[in-house]
Amino acid sequence: MHAPRCPSLAVLGVLLLPASASAEPTNENAVPWTASDDVQVDLTAYTEANPPEMNVTAESRPEHLGDKIVFVNFDGADMNGCGNKPQNNCSTIFTGTVLPFEGDAGHRASIVQVVREKVAPFGISVTDTRPTSGDYDMEMVGAWQGVDPGGAAGVAPGIDCWDSSGGQTSFTMINGNAEAVAEVILQEIAHTWGLAHVxxxxxxxxxxxxxxxxxxxxxxxxxxxxxxxxPSSSGCSHHQQACGSNSRQNSYQELLMIFGPGVPDTTPPTVEIVEPADGSQFPSGTQVDVTIVLDDNQTPMLFTTRLTLEGSSLPEPQEQVADYAGPADYTFGLAGLPDGQYTVTFEVSDEEDN
Ligand SMILES: [Ca+2]
Ligand SMILES: [Ca+2]
Ligand SMILES: [Zn+2]
Structure with a gap:
């Protein structure tokens, strides 16, 4: 069970009222409810067959944690042969159409999470949203329309010693598990920072x-x-500085030289219950749709969410923990609840357990 150190919290009180006056209170509580020993709480929204509805909130991000920005572009683009700068989708490698990545928001966020973990020691931040200004790298992640990449998993324009050319466009063409895709992304983009094969x-x-x-x-x-x-060698002087040789490379120390140390994400995520309003009352048997908004300073973000449902009709609180990609809003349908008064609580933490 995941236990956030300092979770963000949203609490909602909901009242389910009986449809008729025949429901007898079975205790001295003023709130009418129907007791049962076999209470079934059907949190259908949390089963894999019934994922909550998701609406991605598209906002201009990210917060710049490190000076070097890696934009992982999952959305596809028509590439232009105008050099290798990302700003106008320039690439000298491929001038056709990169198709949108065939992976849902959760898969994309999982890939970015792995990339983030592996560059965390360095002054590099990772986003899936194109920066509106400034210099950035762009990794196009998706298949090439009508073109067989000939078995290549990824490709970069060349070795850019000390990242002296700044932001550049490179490509990842494979799909697979998050780790596999992330590792190709990182190799291609690392070539555009000056790293060679080892x-x-x-x-x-x-x-x-x-x-x-x-x-x-x-x-x-x-x-x-x-x-x-x-065995080979490379003309980049950061190899010489790190290893005293042009034929050896220390990937970690050289990235530290080029970009400086990492800047941790210390900004906690937020969660807000926007529907229904606190204290809302519903007819007996109603499915209560609870909509939450998950937000963070970084995008995409894998949020760890804990839903707790407490109610006088429940023998004990019901709890579900799951990961959701965002920033986005999700709607959870609470169904099959007996009449009573309920409190729904959401706690959320980001990838760094803020
Ligand atoms: Ca570069
Ligand atoms: Ca955060
Ligand atoms: Zn390579």
Whole structure:
């Protein structure tokens, strides 16, 4: 069970009234309710078959946690051969249409969460919303319309020593689990920061998709020129500074040199119950639709949400914990409740347990 240290909270009181006057109060409480020993609380909204309705709130983000902004573009774009700057969807690699990523909001947020975790030590922030100004990298994540990428999982315009060219466009063409997609994103974008391929399956710069749980390793590793792992060297002086050699790379230390240390997200998320109003009363047997708005300083965000339903008709509070992508609003249908007075509480935490 997930227990947020400092959760954001929203509380709602709801009253279900009996349809007729025949319902007898069974205790001395002034609130009429029907007691039962086999209370069934049907939180249908929390089952996988009945996911809550989601409405994404599109706002201009992000808060800039680090100076380097990575924009993960899942929405597709028509690419133009105008260089490699993201601002006008420029790319010298591909000038066709990148299709929208075939993955829902939850999958997209899970991918970004993995990318965020792996760049957390460095001054880099990650968003799925295009910045309205300033310099940023753009990773196009999606299939190329009508083009077979020839087995390539991703592609970048080249090795940009010290990220001296600033923001650039690169591509991830595969789909799969969040870890697999995130690792391709990170390798392509790391090339546009100056990192070369290395001979270590545990490093994100290993030249194939073999291996899992890769990180930017804090170790000097042999640079290689191809997937046959042919030893090589690179002209970027950050290799020399980190490892005293042009033929070895310390991915972790070199990113720290280029971007500085990470800036943690300390801004807690917010949750607000917008429907129904506190103290609302409903006819007996009504499904009560509860709509919440989840928001955070970062987007996308995987929110961990805890719903608690307490009521005089329930032998004990009902509790459900689940993850939802946002910022967005969700509607939960509370159905099958006996008459009574209920309190619905939502607690929410962000990816950093704020
Ligand atoms: Ca660059
Ligand atoms: Ca936050
Ligand atoms: Zn590569």
């Amino acid at each position: 001979d270590d399956m545990g490093d994100l710069l290993f030249p194939t998709t073999q291996g899992m749980g890769k990180v930017f390793k804090d170790a000097c590793i042999q640079i290689v020129s191809d997937t046959n792992l042919t």
